[in-house]
Amino acid sequence: MTLKIGCIGLGIMGRPMAGHWLAAGHDVTVWARRPETVTTLLGQGAHWADSPADLARQVDVVFTNVSDTPDVEQVLLGPDGVAEGARPGMIVVDHSTISPTVTRWLADTLAERGIHLLDAPVSGGERGAVDGTLTIMVGGETAILERVRPLLEVVGRTITHVGGSGAGQFTKACNQLIVAQTMVAVSEAISLAEAAGVDPAAMREALMGGLAYSRVLEVHGERMIRREYPPGFKARLHNKDMAIVLRAAADLGLPLPGTALSAQWISAAVGLGHGEEDSAVVAEVLRRLAPPGPMNGGNRSPLATAEQE
Template sequence: MPVGYVGLGIMGAPMVRNLLRVGVPVHVWARRLEQAQRLVGDGAVPEESLASLVRTVRVLFLNVSDTPDVEGLMLDEGGIVANARSGLIVVDHSTIDPMRARHIAEKAREAGVIFIDAPVSGGERGAIEGTLTLMLGGPEADIDRIGPLLERVGRTLTRVGDSGAGQIAKACNQLIVGETLVAIGEAFALAEAAGVDPARVREALLGGLANSKVLQMHGQRLLDDDFVPGFMAHLHAKDMGIVANTAASLGLDLSGAERVRAALARALEHGHAYDDSTILARYCIPER
């Protein structure tokens, strides 16, 4: 039985190719036909409509930009829930509002559709190499059923809990990465102001408790002025909005999250929306 895929951008397209590479038949649909056609040479089968795609497959992957996109695909008239056969499993790799993910899952469940939130971390490189981290929320038995498919696109798969739990984990991920980038930006600024080479500071820190993947990868990006996007700044800003809204709905005041949002806002104001989100470290101090 073929699987379906909607969302064929910087993350979705290489994930589709990884499925095709191991012999999984993949049917695709995109509002922009050229996105689907680019995958035909890899073996993907384009569908003429979302409805025809939904009726063809038993597992459907989504990988789109934001909460309204997922809600529209799932719940709009003529969308996935309206056209699905009972038992369809929808795996959403998008990063969306956790509370809305729970709402979507409930509406899907009423129609006999299983909705699994499965946001990813690892960026474009992880998507290409099939080494993504997947944070999963949904029924354990259904996640286990599609485990062999998930293993084709990710290296680390963790069921965090019920519906929405994967999105909560992704929000935590974006918060930690963002605050770590702010800390690195401040550390490099401190070193420069004191007349010390930030590259040498980073080298020293890599051998101690401050070492992290963010310092390893994005610290070097900062030193190299390398902001070719793996994960774009405007998407990180969107994700930090999700963090802020979720925290507010739960009565939490996350001051660190607001500093990340402010740095990203300054980066976007200076024209860096489509640069890698590492750029936020350049704007963690307002006057920089």
């Protein structure tokens, strides 16, 4: 049976995902707070809904991809929200990155109305959304996931069922803390190379062939060296995600010291006005602390110099 699709949240990630479903021949209905964001999709054959509730009345499965926890609550359970128009048996797939605790509450609340919720946050950034190669980590009922898996395969390369409700969001939290800490590590490596007068591009190329390789070093490292930060993932959104990670850890009584430190670097980048740039811009925060120009020790022994001082 072909499922009719509804899409809410049509920004950097949601818009190309909806485009892939349209290109694959699916019936897609859209709603956005800013109608101008869906002009291209309407030109590709998408239908417009006047509200989330109106959208829910027309479709079998709703995909949400919005910024934060309150936004998901609003579009699902708020006035004229999805729940008001949904029929029993409807599936909601939330691709947003939000609180795992609230996700479980949303799943329970929607279940009382006969609505199934899968928490399915994604990784891969704008490039992954455009290419249809996202990694999708799914929490919720296995049987419900299998009903929508063909749709997820249109936009994702790797789809993993990680457990019950909320497990997808906890897994995304794990992803975000690894990315953040790795990004700070790459920033520090570049700062060290620059301070020492070593070509950071050559340093990165050398490390790409060894154990230090990561996608962060490959993708974000190049951005840091070029000092160009078009948003694949905006710093303000990464900052929001890190707050979710730390809140979830606090709820569990779990210390995450490395995560807390990397979160501060991202928060500093936002505070310095870089919130709309890619979160790799943390490299610029570190550069502000670096000494001016490469160090110049000549042929003198650093140890001897330290002893003389």
